[in-house]
Amino acid sequence: MGSFVQWLIESMFLWKALIIIVIFAITLAIAAYSTWGERKVAAYIQDRRGPNRAGWGGLLQPLADAGKMFFKEDFIPAQADKWLFILGPCLSMFTALMSSAVVPFGSSFIIGGKEVFVQAIEINIGILYVFGVVSLGVYGVMIGGWASNNKFSLLGAIRAASQNISYELAMGMSIIAILMMSGTLSVREIVLQQHGGNWNIFYQPLGFLIFTICAFAECNRTPFDLPECETELVGGYHTEYSSMKLGFYLFAEYINMFASSAVTACLFFGGYNYPGMDFVERQLISGFGANAGHNVATLIGIGSMFTKILFGIFFFMWVRWTVPRFRYDQLMNLGWKGLIPLAVGNLIITAVAILSGYKLVGIWVGLALMVILISIVWSLRPKKKNAIMGA
Amino acid sequence: MQNILNLPPIWYTFAILSVLTLFGALGTIMSKNPVHSVIYLIVTFFSISAHYILLNAQFLAAVNIIVYAGAIMVLFLFVIMFLNMKEEADEMKNNKLVTAAIVTALLLGGILIIFLRRAGKEKVDALGFNSQTGMVEILGQSLYGEYLLPFELISVLFLVAMAGAVMLAKREQGERHF
Numbered sequence: 220m221g222s223f224v225q226w227l228i229e230s231m232f233l234w235k236a237l238i239i240i241v242i243f244a245i246t247l248a249i250a251a252y253s254t255w256g257e258r259k260v261a262a263y264i265q266d267r268r269g270p271n272r273a274g275w276g277g278l279l280q281p282l283a284d285a286g287k288m289f290f291k292e293d294f295i296p297a298q299a300d301k302w303l304f305i306l307g308p309c310l311s312m313f314t315a316l317m318s319s320a321v322v323p324f325g326s327s328f329i330i331g332g333k334e335v336f337v338q339a340i341e342i343n344i345g346i347l348y349v350f351g352v353v354s355l356g357v358y359g360v361m362i363g364g365w366a367s368n369n370k371f372s373l374l375g376a377i378r379a380a381s382q383n384i385s386y387e388l389a390m391g392m393s394i395i396a397i398l399m400m401s402g403t404l405s406v407r408e409i410v411l412q413q414h415g416g417n418w419n420i421f422y423q424p425l426g427f428l429i430f431t432i433c434a435f436a437e438c439n440r441t442p443f444d445l446p447e448c449e450t451e452l453v454g455g456y457h458t459e460y461s462s463m464k465l466g467f468y469l470f471a472e473y474i475n476m477f478a479s480s481a482v483t484a485c486l487f488f489g490g491y492n493y494p495g496m497d498f499v500e501r502q503l504i505s506g507f508g509a510n511a512g513h514n515v516a517t518l519i520g521i522g523s524m525f526t527k528i529l530f531g532i533f534f535f536m537w538v539r540w541t542v543p544r545f546r547y548d549q550l551m552n553l554g555w556k557g558l559i560p561l562a563v564g565n566l567i568i569t570a571v572a573i574l575s576g577y578k579l580v581g582i583w584v585g586l587a588l589m590v591i592l593i594s595i596v597w598s599l600r601p602k603k604k605n606a607i608m609g610a
Numbered sequence: 611m612q613n614i615l616n617l618p619p620i621w622y623t624f625a626i627l628s629v630l631t632l633f634g635a636l637g638t639i640m641s642k643n644p645v646h647s648v649i650y651l652i653v654t655f656f657s658i659s660a661h662y663i664l665l666n667a668q669f670l671a672a673v674n675i676i677v678y679a680g681a682i683m684v685l686f687l688f689v690i691m692f693l694n695m696k697e698e699a700d701e702m703k704n705n706k707l708v709t710a711a712i713v714t715a716l717l718l719g720g721i722l723i724i725f726l727r728r729a730g731k732e733k734v735d736a737l738g739f740n741s742q743t744g745m746v747e748i749l750g751q752s753l754y755g756e757y758l759l760p761f762e763l764i765s766v767l768f769l770v771a772m773a774g775a776v777m778l779a780k781r782e783q784g785e786r787h788f
Contacts, residue, residue: 300643300645303645303646303649342668343668343745343746344668344669344672344746347669347672347673347676348672350672350676350680351672351675351676351679351680354675354676354679354680354681354684355675355679355680357684358652358684358687361684361687361688361691362649362687365645365687365691373691376691377688377691377692380684380685380687380688381688383684384681384684384685387680387681404746
């Protein structure tokens with residue numbers, strides 16, 4: 220028994236457990252306050268005040284909402300598949316929470332002579348893990364929608380499935396372009412390679428655009444919230460849900476937003492890197508000593524990471540209250556005929572640029588050539604006689 | 611009893627995972643509702659992926675989840691939900707199907723027996739074995755080095771299948787709009 224306690228203290232187990240719990244808590248807190256932020260942003264954009272009754276500036280509104288959710292009647296329809304009906308929201312929440320496990324939120328803390336990464340797990344297939352978890356996210360929606368035994372729910376579930384499968388392809392190909400540049404699947408390695416302002420956004424502008432659009436579609440956010448399109452499908456896949464089960468579905472959406480903002484920040488915006496971080500770390504180390512200085516520098520890095528994440532979440536909300544919803548055939552056309560060919564083109568340009576030895580210049584020249592080529596082909600295309608909406 | 615208690619933790623993990631895998635596999639073929647079958651099959655895929663991780667084949671585990679659990683099973687579920695099969699299938703009354711099932715089962719059983727016999731003879735040397743074999747780098751190097759031609763041929767095969775699927779699904783002139 221003594222040796223076990225010794226092992227617990229000496230190994231990273233306790234520190235890892237602590238970091239996982241802290242990340243978990245922060246995820247939930249940010250997701251909860253995103254619901255407040257969403258309403259505030261919506262109110263600002265529509266020239267209203269938003270929630271301002273519960274607490275100062277409506278800050279207690281998420282707690283009031285949670286209380287309301289818990290005390291509502293938890294109703295299960297008579298014809299529903301009971302166990303799957305319960306499993307649906309649980310799966311949604313579970314997969315949403317799993318995705319941030321490989322995201323490095325900061326560099327490392329030096330505690331007692333040991334280096335502890337600010338990351339739940341560091342595996343050499345990090346990106347594949349994120350991709351796998353994202354592709355599982357749709358099960359919660361599908362199972363819940365089917366188990367409700369309601370036509371509207373089923374339609375919502377089927378829309379979610381086809382949307383996710385369609386946009387996963389383009390998303391995967393935009394990630395592959397990043398992988399070709401970095402040569403590693405580990406998220407921490409990708410972040411480290413962007414050190415010193417070499418953010419991937421400068422190398423992969425088109426990849427970033429494709430990735431962002433696909434992230435919106437994978438999170439079921441407007442303009443791609445067809446699965447819960449209330450003008451056509453009542454409430455979509457969660458029509459039959461009430462109480463905290465509905466709360467789980469809505470909450471999972473906000474957690475997904477957090478996770479996808481975190482992944483975007485890591486892949487394209489340098490993660491916890493910020494301009495001048497080496498200078499700051501040197502100053503801190505000369506001021507506080509090697510260990511404390513490094514730890515404080517890491518804290519600032521975590522701050523920069525969370526700034527990027529919060530801006531990403533704000534961007535999600537900004538788009539939601541600006542852009543109207545797509546029509547379903549437009550969604551499918553954009554995914555299959557727009558984004559996937561563009562992603563393939565991006566892959567080819569990236570490959571040529573890497574082989575030519577001039578990465579940055581090559582990619583921008585390649586993209587410019589592609590834009591010229593597409594506009595020439597577009598202007599030469601045969602005109603349809605009865606084209607709908609000039610499509 | 612003492613022997614069981616002294617086993618290394620990885621044996622317990624293996625035992626639990628195997629029970630889970632068999633539970634999922636049995637559930638797949640024994641549940642009446644096709645949607646339940648698909649969900650059991652997903653459980654099976656997950657536990658097989660966990661087995662891959664136990665074998666230190668992380669890449670295979672991730673790809674198994676992305677491709678099978680994440681894409682193929684979603685399509686399965688999609689199709690089954692659309693069809694909404696309610697009535698009992700009377701496929702087992704069809705003689706041809708039963709014959710085909712028996713032949714396939716015998717062939718699969720034969721392959722399984724051959725592999726089990728070979729696996730008994732060729733034991734892997736635990737000390738000389740490279741634990742990094744299943745990692746992405748080594749797998750990629752052997753796929754794009756030693757096995758480059760088969761790899762490229764398989765991708766051409768996939769491309770042909772994809773083009774064929776698109777051709778089959780394409781709406782021809784005069785066909786009605788859905």
